[in-house]
């Protein structure tokens with residue numbers, strides 16, 4: 032099968048397409064802060080959504096991968112008026128629906144719906160910022176969880192992998 036063309040509706044978020052790799056810092060009031068490595072892949076199949084997978088690893092002081100941390104996957108669905116809907120699933124028993132806005136190379140997302148399995152940790156809301164800065168993908172994430180209001184949990188800077 033031929034490589035499909037990028038659907039025109041994807042234009043506002045097409046800058047995300049491809050594989051990204053880099054590192055970031057995580058923390059929360061309830062945990063020690065840590066360094067992590069991350070790979071994100073945004074793909075498409077010609078339809079008007081992006082596929083999304085993120086994988087992360089704990090990094091030691093030398094920058095070596097110690098063990099897997101969070102992974103998440105889902106779909107990014109651009110809507111008219113530079114709006115975007117994002118659905119994400121987590122292996123921790125959480126699913127989230129984000130609604131957001133694309134402003135040039137910046138995307139701001141807020142959770143509209145969060146659902147948890149009975150065994151999942153108490154998590155109630157997320158706020159994410161993604162931006163293209165000097166060709167790198169920067170993102171930052173605040174979450175409301177385990178009794179805390181929206182508070183920084185992660186930020187990272189990723190480079191495009193050729």
Ligand code: HEM
Nearest residue numbers: 057061062067087100101121125152153154174176177185
């Ligand atoms: C780059 C992405 C992320 C990384 C590397 C990461 C990593 C971590 C680590 C290492 C911990 C502490 C140990 C643990 O409880 O497993 C933690 C706690 C937690 N994370 Fe994340 N996380 C990420 C994204 C998320 C997302 C997207 C959510 C929600 C959907 C989330 C929700 C939580 C919760 C609820 C806790 C428990 C806090 C507590 O009980 O004190 N994390 N995360």
